[in-house]
Amino acid sequence: MNDGARFVxxxxxxxxxxxxxxxxxxxxECRDLLEVSYPWSDRKLxxxxxxxxxxxxxxxxxxxxxxxxxxxxxxxxxxLPIVRDFEHVVTxxxxxxxxxxxxxCAVSAGVQRLLAKHQGMNPTGSFKDTGMTAxxxxxxxxxxxxxxxASTGNTSASMAAFAAxxxxxxxxxxxxxQIAWGKLAQALEYxxxxxxxxxxxxxxxxxxxxxxxxxxVYLLNSVNPFRLEGQKTTAVEMxxxxxxxxxxxxxxxxxxxxxxxALGKGFLELRALGLIEKLPxxxxxxxxxxxxxxxxxxxxxxxxxxxVRAETRATAIRIGNPASWKKAIAVLRATTGAxxxxxxxxxxxxxxxxxxxxxxxxxxxxxxxxxxxxLVHMHFVKPGETAVLILxxxxxxxxEYTLDFHSRPAADHDxxxxxxxxxxxxxxxxxxxxxxxxxxxxxx
Ligand code: F0G
Numbered sequence: 001m002n003d004g005a006r007f008v009x010x011x012x013x014x015x016x017x018x019x020x021x022x023x024x025x026x027x028x029e030c031r032d033l034l035e036v037s038y039p040w041s042d043r044k045l046x047x048x049x050x051x052x053x054x055x056x057x058x059x060x061x062x063x064x065x066x067x068x069x070x071x072x073x074x075x076x077x078x079x080l081p082i083v084r085d086f087e088h089v090v091t092x093x094x095x096x097x098x099x100x101x102x103x104x105c106a107v108s109a110g111v112q113r114l115l116a117k118h119q120g121m122n123p124t125g126s127f128k129d130t131g132m133t134a135x136x137x138x139x140x141x142x143x144x145x146x147x148x149x150a151s152t153g154n155t156s157a158s159m160a161a162f163a164a165x166x167x168x169x170x171x172x173x174x175x176x177x178q179i180a181w182g183k184l185a186q187a188l189e190y191x192x193x194x195x196x197x198x199x200x201x202x203x204x205x206x207x208x209x210x211x212x213x214x215x216x217v218y219l220l221n222s223v224n225p226f227r228l229e230g231q232k233t234t235a236v237e238m239x240x241x242x243x244x245x246x247x248x249x250x251x252x253x254x255x256x257x258x259x260x261x262a263l264g265k266g267f268l269e270l271r272a273l274g275l276i277e278k279l280p281x282x283x284x285x286x287x288x289x290x291x292x293x294x295x296x297x298x299x300x301x302x303x304x305x306x307x308v309r310a311e312t313r314a315t316a317i318r319i320g321n322p323a324s325w326k327k328a329i330a331v332l333r334a335t336t337g338a339x340x341x342x343x344x345x346x347x348x349x350x351x352x353x354x355x356x357x358x359x360x361x362x363x364x365x366x367x368x369x370x371x372x373x374x375l376v377h378m379h380f381v382k383p384g385e386t387a388v389l390i391l392x393x394x395x396x397x398x399x400e401y402t403l404d405f406h407s408r409p410a411a412d413h414d415x416x417x418x419x420x421x422x423x424x425x426x427x428x429x430x431x432x433x434x435x436x437x438x439x440x441x442x443x444x
Contacts (some may be wrong), residue, residue: 006038011032013326018034025225033326040269058075068087072093074086079229079269082137090133094132099238104356108369110373116388116390119234125154126393132230150173150208156194157182160186173207175197175200175204182397205323228261232263246276249281251282251389253286254339256323257325258323281336283375283380285341287312287318292322292325293325297332302333314367315363340375347370350366351369361391365391
């Protein structure tokens with residue numbers, strides 16, 4: 001047991017337990033990933049505090065002036081005792097993201113009610129902030145000077161911001177020309193040492209591994225199990241917002257497969273602690289061009305994963321060799337969820353539909369709605385069941401994708417055409433604008 005903090009790191013493969021992790025967060029025995037494990041099976045956490053009292057404590061912290069109370073992650077700190085000093089965690093008041101109804105998307109997907117938890121409403125515009133506050137706070141307690149990650153863009157944006165807040169240096173490795181501008185701009189603005197490498201995400205991971213063996217950088221990729229501790233609190237916050245009524249389905253995009261793992265861990269822990277009775281089915285959606293998990297399940301029953309050469313314009317999930325695939329499989333099995341892949345056009349249409357509901361998101365997030373449509377079609381999701389989509393990133397992360405989609409010239413047999421709203425170039429006159437209004441439906 002870690003001194004001062006009440007957890008061990010356990011290997012998901014050979015189940016070996018260690019108090020301190022090696023720099024690459026892999027088991028020294030079998031090289032599998034580690035996860036944070038607490039002595040909660042005997043419910044010691046609740047000595048003197050029942051579940052109802054705990055829920056009340058979490059709620060009441062929202063009106064406190066303290067940073068660790070205002071954070072939508074550290075508000076639930078009883079579930080992540082991974083730092084010694086909660087008062088000095090590195091926080092940008094992450095979490096606290098809204099749940100929106102998506103009425104038009106519900107009709108399009110064929111369900112009565114559809115909800116979206118918008119993790120793009122985090123301080124740097126993606127769900128990564130919930131994990132970053134956790135892992136970076138651990139890094140600071142361990143007195144690291146440098147933190148680093150390989151990224152498809154959002155992790156790097158988030159890490160750079162939290163490192164800047166903490167007064168630490170950050171190293172970003174991103175695939176040259178393959179990350180969205182909004183994300184690259186963030187890393188630069190927050191002062192990261194930003195290296196664009198002539199390779200893909202999986203190549204950046206390899207290079208970072210080599211760098212870390214030769215230079216003391218604290219690894220903030222999602223193999224870092226403390227990131228998942230922060231990300232799991234999204235499950236808690238979602239349930240609090242739903243007044244502890246567990247939805248039937250939670251649908252999440254899959255890239256490196258850490259977020260699905262984290263959400264699953266959150267729900268499983270809440271059930272183990274007696275805060276909820278049942279689990280939602282957690283389903284993972286990948287882009288068809290970056291679908292190693294979907295293929296593993298189809299072709300090998302999830303027993304092995306063959307890396308693919310990833311290709312998708314949803315650049316956030318352009319990952320061919322996902323690190324956390326075994327954790328994700330365990331979550332799919334524990335919650336009896338599904339894994340599907342969706343095409344580029346399906347993602348683009350779904351994204352425009354989420355936008356038309358006034359919400360908006362980045363392409364990877366829209367894979368969830370595209371996947372839901374498939375799951376309804378397969379009768380895996382029933383029309384009367386409640387589904388929550390996890391929208392992982394903000395619309396403004398990747399404006400180029402959105403502009404390209406809406407401005408693209410219509411081609412024959414193009415079923416995305418109906419979803420496009422191209423900008424009009426008009427002469428500067430009221431007549432021209434009123435003509436456009438009439439063309440667009442007039443007074444009706
Ligand atoms: N959605 C967005 C917007 C992402 O940025 C990512 C991952 C995912 C979904 C997939 O989550 O990897 O936990 O399965 N982005 C990482 C990055 C890889 O570097 O920003 P996952």
